[in-house]
Amino acid sequence: MYKNKTPEGKNNLCGRKVREFRRALPGSPSQRELADLLQIANLDLDKNAVQRIESGQRFVTDIELKAIAGVLGVSYQQLLDE
Template structure:
């Protein structure tokens, strides 16, 4: 559900942010997600836990709700 929103927000960041860079950003705050996991999340092939969603929102600089809304 939130994978497409994560991709959209990632691509709109002021500094170019690849899936690998996002994975590195998430790892730097303690979330063990690699580039392949980011790719699966964005394509809707991997479930995202509520805890992961909160960390992703924080790293992307958006609210938790922003990742859930279309």
């Protein structure tokens, strides 16, 4: 049976890049601070959701990917490129 996971068994392609770009932002915001920025951008994610995205444990919808890319100031493609 086919499972929607990366070859490494993760539930998303963007988690590693989200962490990388978050840490590259001025002040290197925490996961909680990123969650706060996402909430300001009308995306209801908390610190635990950000942590699960970055670790690859959580699926990411296209709506979430768009908001995350906007807050991080990068393109969708940059979040998906390996």
